[in-house]
Amino acid sequence: MRTKIIATIGPASNSRQKLSELIEAGVRIFRLNFSHGDATMFEGLIALIRELETEYETPITILQDLSGPKMRIGQLSEDSYTLKKHDRLVLGPSGSEHVRQLPFIPFDVPEIMETLEIGDKIVLADGVLPFRVTEKLDLGAFEIECRNDGFLTSRKGLALPGKPINLPAMTEKDQKDLRDGLRLGVDACALSFVQTAADIEVARKIILESGKNIPIIAKLERQNSVTNLEAILEVTDIIMVARGDLGVECPLPQLPAMQKRIIEACNRAGKPVIVATQMLLSMVNNPVPTRAETTDVANAVLDGTDCLMLSEETAMGNYPVQTVKYMTNIAQEAEKYYFEQERDMTPSKGQATPDFLAYSACLMAEKVEAKALVCHSNSGTSARLLSARRPNQLVHALTPNENVRRALNFSWGVVSDPIDKSIEAHLQRAETFVETSPEFHAGDRVVITAGQPKPGGQARGTNLVKIYHK
Template sequence: MRRNRRVKILATLGPASSEEAMIRKLHEAGADVFRINMSHTDHDTMRELVRRIRSVELAVGRPIGILADLQGPKLRVGKFKDGAVTLALGQDFTLDDNPEEGDETRVFLPHPEILEAVQAGHRLLIDDGRLQLLVLETDSKHIRCQVVAGDKISNRKGVSLPDTLLSSGALTEKDRKDLDAVLAVGDVDWVALSFIQRPEDLAEARKISRGRVALMSKIEKPQAVERLDEIIELSDAIMVARGDLGVELPLEMVPSIQKRITRAARKAGKPVVVATQMLESMITAPVPTRAEVSDVSVAVYEGADAIMLSAESAAGNYPVEAVATMNRIAEQIEQDPLYSGIILAQRSEPEATGADAVSLAARQMAETLNVAVIVTYTATGTTGLRTARERPMTPILALSPVLSTARRLSLCWGLHCVVTEDAYDLDAMIDTACRIAVEEGYARAGERVIITAGVPLRIPGSTNMLRIAHIGSDGLSAV
C-alpha cells in the first residue's frame, strides 16, 4: 500500500474505533500510526488494542507505528458543597490545603507542589481558562487570589499555571505504571510525555524505557516553549499539543509558536506532529469546516512529519471519513505547485556529519537527475531520519532489517518503510534496493534510483555510501 503523500496521519483509537475491522478501515483510509490515549485506556484495553493493530499490520503487510500517550500530571481543585459556585468579578477567592468542601470564598487544592511554587502576580486558569485568577499572596498553605475573568467554578475542574514552574517532574505514579505496562507489551514504538516543562523532565522516562521505545515530548506549556531547543535535543520527536498551549498562552500566539516548534524540530531532524482540533467539527459532522481544512493545510505546507486526529477518530461519529478527509487534504496540498517551493525555502543547512553530507548529496542528485526514488538502508533509523530531514521531492524508500525501526519510521515525513533481510554484500544490497523499488511501485525498468547505506554492511553507524543504479529489465540492477 503506497501513500500518495509525504506527511503522515496519526489517528487516535477509542470507543468509535477500537475493533480490529475499524482499525483496518482507518489504516486503509490513510492512518499510518495509531495513538492510544492512556488518559482513557486501562492496561487490559491497551494490550488488546496493540494486539489488534499488530493483527492489521500482519494482514496488510506494512509496518504500522503505535504511540502510547501518557496522561501526565492532572491538576484539579477539590469539590464544593453544592457542586458549583458563582463568583463576582474582582472578589477574593482562596485555594488552600483544607480538604473540606469549598464555598464562594475558598476551595481545596490537593497539590502541595502548587502551593509551594506559586508566587504573587502569577495567574491561575481554571476549567481551560473559563475562570482566571490573579495571585495576590501565598504561603505553603493557601493562595489568595482575585477573580479577573469568568464567574463560575465547579467540582474537580482543571488548573493551569502559565506563569509557574513546578518542581515536580512530568511523570506521575499513574504514568509510571502505564509506562511499565506499555514496555511490558513490547510492541509499542513511541511514548508521548505530557506537560513537559524542562529538558530534565525526560530523564526519568529515558531511564525507565532504556531505549525500548522512542520518546515524544508534547509541547503544551510556556515553560517548554522557553527551553524548546534543549527539549528537542533530548527528545526523539516533538508534538505541538495546541489544546493546552491555547489555554496557557494567548490564542493569537499559538499559530506562530506552532511554526516555531515545527521549524526547530525540522532543523534538528526530529519528527514533529501537529495535533488537537484539526478536524474537530467532524466529531459530529461528515464534513469539516473551511477553516479546519486551512488549518490542516498550514501544517502540511510547513513540512510537519505528521498530523493528528484525536476525538475525531476516537469517539466521533465519522472516524473513517475524518481520516479519509485528512488524507485528501494532504494529497491535494502536496500536489500544489507552490508546495515544493515552500518546503525548499524552509530547508536547513546540513550538519557537519557524513550522514548529513550523503543525505544532502542524495537529495541534490535525485532532483538533478530526476531519479525515480531514493532508497536508504537504515538499521537504527538514523539514516532514514537524516534523509527525511532534507525533505526531497523524490520519494524515499526506507529499507530496514529491523521491524521496530520500520515501525518507528512510519511516523516520519516521506518515508515508505519496508522490512527486508539484511544484505550480505554490496551487490546484493543494490539488487535488493532495485527489486523492492519496482515491487513497491516506485521505479520501472530503465529508470535510475539512488541508494544510500553504511559500509561496511551490517554495522550500525553513519551513512557513508551513495550509489546510482539503473533498473534492468529483470527488476534488478543493470550492469
C-alpha cells in the same frame, strides 16, 4: 501522501471493523491515551492491532501517551459555579474550606500551592476561566478573583501561565504505565508536560532497563518546554506541539508563530514533529470540517510537520473514518503547493557529515528526476535525515528491524520496506529491492544511499550515494 496521520483510539474506533477502516484510510500510528486508563484496559486492543498489522502486511505503530502530572481541581460542593467577573473564591487544600465564607475550589497539590504569590494568574476550565491571586489566607489557601464570566465544574484542569512548575514529567503512575506498556509491546511513548531535558532521561532509563529501545516523544505543553526546546531536542526522538495546554500556558495570539518556530527547529535538527489538538474538532459531530480547520491542517503541513494527530475526532467522534479521509485530502493538496515553492534543503553550518550526505542524495535525486530515494538503514537514522531535507521523492527505507520500521512511521515521506536478509551487502540489498519492486519500472532512476564497507570490512554507516538505473 507524505504527511503521517496519528489516530487516537477510543469508543468510536476500538472495534476490528473501525480499526481496519482507519488503516485502509491511511492511518499507520494509533495513539492509546493512558490518561483514561491503564495497561489492563489496552491489552486486548494492542493484541488486535498486532493481528491487523499481520493481516495488512504493513508496520503499525502503537503510541502510548502517558498522562503526566495533569493538575486538576477537586470535587466542588455544587454541580457547578456560575461566576461573574470580579467574583471572589477560595482556592486551597482540603480542610481549608472555612477560612473565608466564599465558594471553595479544592486543590490538593502542595508543590503548586507553595509557589503561589499574590498577583499570579491562574487559568481553569482549559483556559476559559482566568483568575488572579489576591490574598494569602490561613491553612495554605488563597483568595482568587475571577477575570471573566463563566461556569466552573469539578475536576477541571488548572494552569499557571508563565510560571515554572516544580513537578516531574513522569508521575509514579506514568512509570508503572510505561513499564506495563513496554511489556505489552508499545512502539513509542509520549511524555506529557515535559519541561527540561532531564524529564526525557527518566523515561529513557526505564526503557533501557526493560531491554527495549523505543522512540520518546516530548510533548510541549508549557512555556518552559518551549524555552528549553534546543536542550530537549538534543535528547528526545520526536517533538509534539500539544496546542491544547500550550495554548493555555501561552497567550493565544503567540501560538501560530510558536508552532512555526518549533517545527522549524525540529526540521533543522532532523527530528520528527507532530502537530496536535483540535485539528478537525468540529468533525466530532459534523461530517465535514470548518473552513478554518481546513486551513489550520494545511498550514501545519506547509509549516513542515511530519505528523498530524487526531484526538477526540477518532476517539469519540461520530465520523472517525471520514475525518481521516478529509485530513488526508487536505494534506495532499497542501503538499502539492509545498512543492511549488522554492525550498532550501542545505544543511546549516556545523551540521555533521551524515546531514550533508543526505542533502547530496536529495539534491542528486532532484537533478536527475529520480523516481525515489532508497536507503539501507539499520537504525533508521539515514531515512530520518533524508526525510528532514523534504525531498520531492518518497524515501524507501530498507531495514531488517521491525521496531525501526514502526518508528519510521513518524517520519515525513518515508515508506519502510522489509529486506532480503539472505543478501549480506547493504548496497546489493538496495539494488535487489529496486529490481524486484513493482514500484519501479525499466528505465527509472533511483538514488540509493547505503553503507559500503572496505573489502573484508564491516559497514560503519552510510558512506555511499549512487544513481541506479533499473
